[in-house]
Structure formats: structure tokens, C-alpha cells
Amino acid sequence: MPYQPIENYGVIGNMRTAALVGLDGSIDWLCLPRFDSPSVFGALLDDKKGGFFRIAPTAERVRHKQYYWPDTNVLVTRFLHPDGIAEVEDYMPVGVGTPVDEQLVRRVRVVRGRLPFALECRPAFDYARAQHDTHVNEHGARFDGPGLSLGLAASVPLRRDRDGVAGAFTLGEGESATFVLRTIDRDAAPGRCPGTGEAEERFRATVAYWQRWLGRCTYHGRWRETVHRSALALKLLTYEPTGAIVAAPTTSLPEGVGGHRNWDYRYCWLRDAAFTVYAFLRIGFADEAARFMDWLGARWKEHESHCGAPLQLMYAVDGRSDLTEYELPHLDGYMGSRPVRVGNGAHGQLQLDVYGELMDAVYLHNKYARPVSYDSWVSLRGLVDWVADNWDRPDEGVWETRGARKDHVYSRFMCWVALDRGLRLADKRSLPANRAKWLAARDAVYEQVMARGWSDTRKSFVQSYGADNLDAALLLMPLTFFMAPDDPRMLATVDAIRTPATKGGLAADGLVYRYDYKATHDGLEGSEGTFNMCSFWLVEALTRAGKTDPARLEEARLRFEQMLGYGSPLGLFGEQTGPSGEALGNFPQGFTHLALISAAFNLDRALGTR
Known part of the structure; x- marks a missing residue:
């Protein structure tokens, strides 16, 4: 072949x-x-x-x-x-x-x-x-x-x-x-x-x-071998000199064979921050979490202006911010999937959610590993102040669409996370902060999301204000404590997402699309597969809802074990799974393995010793 x-x-x-x-x-x-x-x-x-x-x-x-x-x-x-x-x-x-x-x-x-x-x-x-x-x-x-x-x-x-x-x-x-x-x-x-x-x-x-190295792992629950393989894969994606973690070691492996959705993932996304710190801390790798936090700290202390924001959403492993995207027309691409791209143009986008993921990472690391220093807090406080002033801006959103900016619901509630974690840190450590301003902004975000992010037509939260499109990123609402996992609106959103795509949802058996790319007008051509990390997010959302509904917990286990069957024979996952069960997108993808570890940890804990 x-x-x-x-x-x-x-x-x-x-x-x-x-x-x-x-x-x-x-x-x-x-x-x-x-x-x-x-x-x-x-x-x-x-x-x-x-x-x-x-x-x-x-x-x-x-x-x-x-x-x-x-x-x-x-x-x-x-x-x-x-x-x-x-x-x-x-x-x-x-x-x-x-x-x-x-x-x-x-x-x-x-x-x-x-x-x-x-x-x-x-x-x-x-x-x-x-x-x-x-x-x-x-x-x-x-x-x-x-x-x-x-x-x-x-x-x-x-x-x-x-x-x-x-x-x-x-x-x-x-x-x-x-x-x-x-x-x-x-x-x-x-x-x-x-x-x-x-x-x-x-x-x-x-x-x-x-x-x-693996002997330091403290995870001894179900699916231990799978969790271990994910941990080993994440360690391979670590750039040891700085502690950064690349999203994947490859560029331009297509999201759909023959299509144009081919991107360079050999960089470190701030969005991965909370998920990385959470996953490493949960399974005993505090040193890796600390090294990644050191890399993050160097970024938030720089405070350069990117697209009118204090941080950009991704950087090179050495902290370089210029990731100019260009094409290599002399290469045919994987199975003829052109173009082959180097660099990533999304680095210049405005994606407000990254401040939520960053502050969540800081909060988790302060709680479970190492207290945040005063000097770091001064820089972080400036970031939270900026979020309090700018949370109401349209942006490109978590999926880095290349169409018009929108009022993305995920971006909004992750701004709430940034403000909430800032307040929690300030209160827990008695750190100086503009509490009144942050609290007012946090409440305003919440009220707006509940009023404008909910669709009475779909009976679900939606991708952006005024739209009826679903978005699998909404599954993170209970994972970030924005919503209770068994809140009626959250349960309705989970049910809408897990409805088969042929019937208006985002599911394809145990797999989940990130959004309806045909209806979203994301500015991109071509098709894509189901998003593996979104499939694990659904597992975790069902797991948390399962505390009050055992049927949802059993469904979470079924979907998780079904999802594991879509990994490679070596236990590795790419970004997406195609219509024939094939791996699509850059490979292996760190974000998917982070979501797998989190889902396994919480599902195993919820199942207990039964």
C-alpha cells in the first residue's frame, strides 16, 4: 500500500x-x-x-x-x-x-x-x-x-x-x-x-x-492498561526542555481524506492546560503537571497583546508566538489530501475560552500541588480583570472556525470559569483582587448564558446565540461546575447531543461529532469524522449525571468501553474517527488521551467497588 x-x-x-x-x-x-x-x-x-x-x-x-x-x-x-x-x-x-x-x-x-x-x-x-x-x-x-x-x-x-x-x-x-x-x-x-x-x-x-517512569502512576482502577498507554503517549508529547506538551507530533493528517481540513498540531495550546494538569495530577504525575505550569507561567507573565487580548491561544514549545501558516504545494498530502500546512493561522484568532482553561489549571494546581506565588498572582489578576472587561465579545470559538466571529456559548461559560476560579483563588488564599468587579461580571455571564444560550426550540443549549446548532463542547458545562450534572437543562442538552446525527443530534453509535459542520458555516470545505475527545466528554457527562440516575452510569460505562474499541491496535487515538472506523486527523492526539484519562478516572470512581 x-x-x-x-x-x-x-x-x-x-x-x-x-x-x-x-x-x-x-x-x-x-x-x-x-x-x-x-x-x-x-x-x-x-x-x-x-x-x-x-x-x-x-x-x-x-x-x-x-x-x-x-x-x-x-x-x-x-x-x-x-x-x-x-x-x-x-x-x-x-x-x-x-x-x-x-x-x-x-x-x-x-x-x-x-x-x-x-x-x-x-x-x-x-x-x-x-x-x-x-x-x-x-x-x-x-x-x-x-x-x-x-x-x-x-x-x-x-x-x-x-x-x-x-x-x-x-x-x-x-x-x-x-x-x-x-x-x-x-x-x-x-x-x-x-x-x-x-x-x-x-x-x-x-x-x-x-x-x-510509569511506576509512579497511582491509577489502579479499571482499564488500567489503557490509562497507562495514554499516560505514556502524553509523556512522549512532552517537550522536556520547557515542559510544554504538543497537541500531536504531526501536521496535516486530514480530518477527512481528500479534504482541506488539514492542520499543523505540533504546538502547545493553552486550552489543553486544565485538562493536562487535571489528568497528570489525578494519576500521580505531579512533576509533569508542575513543569507544564512553569511553561504556562512564562506565557502569562509575558502579557503581550495578541488580537487585542493579553494571550494568544497557542505557542511553540519554546514559547515562540509567531506561528505563521503557509502551505507546501509540492507535497501531495496523505492519500492526496491537500494542502499540507506548516504553522497554524488560528494562533491569531480571538478565543476567549482559553482564559477559563488557564485559570482552572492554576486553581487545580494550587489546590492539589503547589500554591500560586504572589508574583504569578499579580499577572493572573490582570488576566482576570481583562476577562471581566471583555467577556461579551464575539470570537472564533473553541473549534477555531474560519468564518465570522460569533457569540459562542462555550466561550461565554468558560469566561465564567475564569472569573469563578479567580474568585475562588482570591478567597481561598486571601489574595488581593477586585472581587466586586469579578463577581458582578461572573453573575452577568451566567445570566446571559442562561437567557441567550438556551434554545426553547431545541430544548438544549446551543452553539452560539440565536442559532439552533448543537455543540459537543457544551458537555463541559458540568465538568467545569458551571451547571449541575443533573440540572434539567443539562440533562436535556446531553440527551440532544447523544441523539443520532441522522435525527438532529451529534451521535453516531458511541461516537460524537463536535458540531454539525454542514449547518454551522465554519468557513471550511470538506467533511470530517466524529471527534474522539467529545465522545469521552459525553461519557464523563453521563457519569456525573449517573450519581442520581444509575441508568446513565451504566450507559456511560457502555459508551466508554465501546469507544475504546476505536483506538488503534496499540491503544493510540487520533483526533477523529472516520465513517469506516478509521483514524483521522493528527496522530496520536494528546487532547483525546487527556479526555480518556479523565473519563476513566471519574467513571471508575463512580462505579466504585461493584
Whole structure:
């Protein structure tokens, strides 16, 4: 197949960048040296020009399997053939003693029989826009691109093949071959390939790092393995030097194959803040929550003006604010899904909800981890003052539509969250604040949402004032304590959303669309799938309503376990699920895994020990 299904990929990384490894043994996506750097392997977005690094048996009738080494991010691709069984172990070394250069290790082993293999390594620097020089010697190969050089150390001979290298080798039972791809200085040697013993030590050290990290997890409830995999995926999406977490390690994987809804998710959204802090704290990773809060703190202390607001909704992992969006017309896109985009134009939008998510994160971290400092409070107080003065402005909304600004209900009630958490913090810590102003604004927001955000026609809260469209983001009303989970209006909204889309709702079996994209006029062409995190939001809304209605709790469990079946064989989730159950959108998506952890934690707690 020229393109693997998105769900056929596993992800490995070193908390600076990540690689996607296909079921066929091909690395089809890797950006170096960090998540938002230009790609060196990009066959995921153009199977002919993008570049790849493939190792696989040459025999026919090979079957494939992939799994993670237990409790780690070390990926194993297994090849099954009548003549033998082979495995490719892929990982990026991490932990104490790891070399400072970026490394990717691929070890090929035959565990039974004897099999021939082929290797192809064809980098395509700078999103396949730049030429590079290839040099081969007895130790491997070197690729010199603009501003970046890669060394491929190999334990078997390689030969030059056009602008890449190739190799052929045969391994018998118990034999192995190792390949190390690393960043190197220009004109340097590709580096020494580790011997068999050293390769085993490096493998064991990486396994030990991940198992030691996961051992800190305090979650021991139902679906433990699934929650653990989500935690490991989120850790991979962390940029260790700053503590930021990217939404996904990829760009431009389509929300609908052949469509135009293709975006760059290799940045950190403020919107993820509360969900990230909540998820990490709930399952015992206080250090990760603290590091992310440090990154957030650097953003709110900057107080630059973006679109007339003190903060923009997303930043690069190093805090850079210029995320100018442009297209790469020379790339075909995944399965012909153009355009391929770099950067994200939504960074210049006004999205008022981010202040609610930010203040909720601060509140949670102050409550469960580390008290907010006075200096931080001075900056945060300024943000809440700004929300009190600006909450009534139309904006682009949580879904980053590219049509006209509207009075989005989600944005409004998240402004209420920002004001509410500011008041709670000020009262809990006796911090100085303009309480009267915040309280008046908070009450005004609430009254307005109840009066204008509710549709007597739909018998539900709606996406924006004056509209009758539903919005799955409204499921967060009880999760943020804006509404009681069993309030009649909230129950009616949940029921409207979980009604099948064919009957005017947003549901498709256990899946949920974020909104009716055909009726919303979001300024975008093409179709999209159901939104995975919205499906988990519905589970959590039903869970909370289940405290007074056991039938809703049972439905929450059914929907949650049904939803888990739409994950990849490795337990990874993309942004969306397509009409045939396929993964769509950037992969894996952190927001989905955050929602999964939250839903699992609260559902398990609600089910108790029954």
C-alpha cells in the first residue's frame, strides 16, 4: 500500500521529537531536532517525495504485528513468515546517561528460522524541499542537508542508492543487526554502531527508564492498561526542555481524506492546560503537571497583546508566538489530501475560552500541588480583570472556525470559569483582587448564558446565540461546575447531543461529532469524522449525571468501553474517527488521551467497588 492507514502507526520519541513507525517497518514521519522542525522523513504526507527509513523482510506472504514492550514506549514490529519470525525494535534512547545528540535506534532480530531483509533510508530534508549530499563508508552513511547532518551507523554494509542508501542482509535464529540514526556535526563520521552487547544494554536502559517512569502512576482502577498507554503517549508529547506538551507530533493528517481540513498540531495550546494538569495530577504525575505550569507561567507573565487580548491561544514549545501558516504545494498530502500546512493561522484568532482553561489549571494546581506565588498572582489578576472587561465579545470559538466571529456559548461559560476560579483563588488564599468587579461580571455571564444560550426550540443549549446548532463542547458545562450534572437543562442538552446525527443530534453509535459542520458555516470545505475527545466528554457527562440516575452510569460505562474499541491496535487515538472506523486527523492526539484519562478516572470512581 502506498499509504498505511493512520491507525497502523506506532509512535516513539525522546521528549524532544517523535517518529511514526508503520506496520510495514517504515519510519514515515520524523522531524529533527524537535517536534516543529522540518521533517527529514515525511512519506506520511507524500509517499514518493517525503522520505522514509524502511527495514523489512523481502520474503512474500509476511504477516505483521506491532506492540509496545510492556509499560514502555519501545515499539516492536513483528514479521511472521513460514520460514521464520523476525522483530524490529524501535526506540529513541532517553534517561540518565543518554547521549546529547538525537538518536533513533533500530535493532533487527530473528527469533526463529532464517529471513532475508532489505533496508532503505531516503531522507528528504526540509519537508522534501532541500537537496542533500550522501556519503557512504564502511561504518554507515552520512547525509548532509541544509543546517542538519544525519549519520546512519550500521552493523551491515550499506551502498549508495540515488540520494539514499540501501542494504540487503540475511539473519538466522538468534542473530541481530543494529542501526543508529543520529544528528551529527557536518563532515563528521556517521558514528560507531554499538556491538551486540552494547545494543542490548542500551535497549534495557531505555526499557528501564519507561518502566520506572510509569511506576509512579497511582491509577489502579479499571482499564488500567489503557490509562497507562495514554499516560505514556502524553509523556512522549512532552517537550522536556520547557515542559510544554504538543497537541500531536504531526501536521496535516486530514480530518477527512481528500479534504482541506488539514492542520499543523505540533504546538502547545493553552486550552489543553486544565485538562493536562487535571489528568497528570489525578494519576500521580505531579512533576509533569508542575513543569507544564512553569511553561504556562512564562506565557502569562509575558502579557503581550495578541488580537487585542493579553494571550494568544497557542505557542511553540519554546514559547515562540509567531506561528505563521503557509502551505507546501509540492507535497501531495496523505492519500492526496491537500494542502499540507506548516504553522497554524488560528494562533491569531480571538478565543476567549482559553482564559477559563488557564485559570482552572492554576486553581487545580494550587489546590492539589503547589500554591500560586504572589508574583504569578499579580499577572493572573490582570488576566482576570481583562476577562471581566471583555467577556461579551464575539470570537472564533473553541473549534477555531474560519468564518465570522460569533457569540459562542462555550466561550461565554468558560469566561465564567475564569472569573469563578479567580474568585475562588482570591478567597481561598486571601489574595488581593477586585472581587466586586469579578463577581458582578461572573453573575452577568451566567445570566446571559442562561437567557441567550438556551434554545426553547431545541430544548438544549446551543452553539452560539440565536442559532439552533448543537455543540459537543457544551458537555463541559458540568465538568467545569458551571451547571449541575443533573440540572434539567443539562440533562436535556446531553440527551440532544447523544441523539443520532441522522435525527438532529451529534451521535453516531458511541461516537460524537463536535458540531454539525454542514449547518454551522465554519468557513471550511470538506467533511470530517466524529471527534474522539467529545465522545469521552459525553461519557464523563453521563457519569456525573449517573450519581442520581444509575441508568446513565451504566450507559456511560457502555459508551466508554465501546469507544475504546476505536483506538488503534496499540491503544493510540487520533483526533477523529472516520465513517469506516478509521483514524483521522493528527496522530496520536494528546487532547483525546487527556479526555480518556479523565473519563476513566471519574467513571471508575463512580462505579466504585461493584
